[in-house]
Amino acid sequence: MGRLRTLVQTLVAFGTNAYLLFPFGGSLIYQGSLKAVCHPGLNCYSCPGALLSCPVGAFQNFLASIRFRAPGAIPHPGVIVVGYLGFIGTMVGRLPCGWLCPFGFIQDLLHKIPVRKFSLWEPLRWVKYGVLAVLVVILPLWLVDSSGLGSPWFCKLLCPAGTLEGALPLILLKPSLWATLGFYFWNKVTILTLLLILIIFISRPFCRMLCPLGAFYSLFTRMTLVHLEFIEGNCVECGACAHKCPTGVKPAQEFDSPECIMCLKCLDACQFRALQFGIRRPLAPEKKRRVSPP
Amino acid sequence: MPKKAVWLIIIFTLLFILGINSGELKFIQNLGNTICLSCIGVG
Numbered sequence: 001m002g003r004l005r006t007l008v009q010t011l012v013a014f015g016t017n018a019y020l021l022f023p024f025g026g027s028l029i030y031q032g033s034l035k036a037v038c039h040p041g042l043n044c045y046s047c048p049g050a051l052l053s054c055p056v057g058a059f060q061n062f063l064a065s066i067r068f069r070a071p072g073a074i075p076h077p078g079v080i081v082v083g084y085l086g087f088i089g090t091m092v093g094r095l096p097c098g099w100l101c102p103f104g105f106i107q108d109l110l111h112k113i114p115v116r117k118f119s120l121w122e123p124l125r126w127v128k129y130g131v132l133a134v135l136v137v138i139l140p141l142w143l144v145d146s147s148g149l150g151s152p153w154f155c156k157l158l159c160p161a162g163t164l165e166g167a168l169p170l171i172l173l174k175p176s177l178w179a180t181l182g183f184y185f186w187n188k189v190t191i192l193t194l195l196l197i198l199i200i201f202i203s204r205p206f207c208r209m210l211c212p213l214g215a216f217y218s219l220f221t222r223m224t225l226v227h228l229e230f231i232e233g234n235c236v237e238c239g240a241c242a243h244k245c246p247t248g249v250k251p252a253q254e255f256d257s258p259e260c261i262m263c264l265k266c267l268d269a270c271q272f273r274a275l276q277f278g279i280r281r282p283l284a285p286e287k288k289r290r291v292s293p294p
Numbered sequence: 295m296p297k298k299a300v301w302l303i304i305i306f307t308l309l310f311i312l313g314i315n316s317g318e319l320k321f322i323q324n325l326g327n328t329i330c331l332s333c334i335g336v337g
Contacts, residue, residue: 028329035326036319046330053326057333061325062318076321080313086306090299155332162333170334177334185335223298282296 001268005098009105012041017049017102017165028173038081040088041101042213044159046166048173055081056136056213057155057162064140064150085213089220093227097207097214098261103161104207108246110199118201119248124209125259131158132212154212156184163192203246208259218258227280228262230255235274241266251275 016039019030030051038055039045045053062078088096097104111117135154144150155162167185171177198205207214221227228251235252242250244265249257251266252274267275313319 029327031327033323036323038322044330044333045326046333050326053322057330058322058325062321074317076313076316076318078313078318079309079316080318080322083306083308083310083313087303087310090302090306152330152332155330156335159333162330163335166330166333167335170329177336180331180336181334182336184332188335220302223296223302225296225299225303280296280299 001264005263006108008099009102009108012100013102013105016043016052017047019049019051028170038084039100039102040085040096042103042159042161042211043101044162044164044166046162046170048169050165054161055085056159057152059085060136060140060152060154063137064144064152066141067144067148067150069148085216086220089217090223091225093221093224093262094214094217094258094260095226095262097211097217098263101207101213102165104204104261106164107199107204107206110196111203111246113200115200117203120202120205120208122248127209128211128215128218131210132215136212157187158191158210159188160192160195160206163188203248204261207261208247214261221258221260222256223280224256225279226277227256228260228264228267229276229278229280231274231276234272236272238272240269240271241275244269 019026021027021030029046029048032051034051035045035053037052038058039050039052040055042056043050043052043054045057059078059081062076062081065073066075066077068075131154135158139153140150142150143153167188171181195206230251237252239250241252245251245260246263246265247259247261249259249266251257251260254260262277264277267277
């Protein structure tokens with residue numbers, strides 16, 4: 001399963017960033033009709049190779065333009081992005097984080113560097129919900145200029161995928177952009193640098209702490225159509241599943257955890273078939289509490 | 295199949311269709327065709 005996941009991650013990362021004309025006289029970024037489709041993971045649409053749009057960037061821009069006052073301007077609340085992401089979230093929860101997100105793939109690769117590994121302080125998991133609420137929803141809606149136009153504050157202040165995949169390649173390809181860079185660029189470069197160092201020592205820190213897309217998908221983990229089923233009778237409490245989990249979930253104790261990115265490493269690790277991946281079955285009320293006490 | 299998931303899938307599908315019919319697809323395409331200055335950190 002691990003090899004299959006790496007193959008899927010590689011194909012998705014390269015397949016959705018396959019615009020290769022930018023160095024050969026084509027436009028700097030892809031401008032075709034595929035850009036109307038959002039990537040299910042975090043992938044900057046200003047990446048010179050990107051074929052798809054970023055769902056977080058698109059949603060922020062919808063919200064940022066709701067209060068725009070211009071003749072003929074039609075306010076769009078971004079229901080297409082909510083519908084698209086909500087549909088994916090309800091079907092498979094955070095599976096796109098584990099299998100389809102290019103920035104998640106970069107984190108997986110960097111974390112393979114063989115140094116001593118550390119675990120994440122668990123309360124930091126909650127920060128991503130603050131990022132989703134404040135930087136993605138509240139600030140783009142609230143902080144607007146005189147014409148009523150807001151900004152995508154997550155992209156502007158934090159997004160490391162935008163810095164790595166969009167900003168750095170673009171300023172290399174178009175040196176004239178250097179003159180326009182200021183505080184926001186250096187702030188984001190600092191965040192990206194710190195994060196890249198952190199990724200080597202801690203597994204998936206961005207997904208666990210800061211990713212608003214992961215936070216949104218995680219809202220659905222307790223009601224997804226497919227899920228990891230824990231079969232209590234088969235579990236010998238060896239802890240192999242928890243040891244392998246890249247997001248620090250203990251599958252035998254945290255059933256349907258919002259942190260689970262469905263990478264299925266725990267499924268591979270379990271020798272006793274205590275975990276099964278499949279379509280969620282409606283449970284009888286007396287069977288709903290399946291969480292074993294720690 | 296859990297009822298809650300089925301209802302959510304129906305609701306989100308309707309939202310998606312509503313978005314397509316209100317021209318939001320065009321908005322995303324226009325957005326994606328321009329370089330995102332916020333992503334670069336201009337300002």
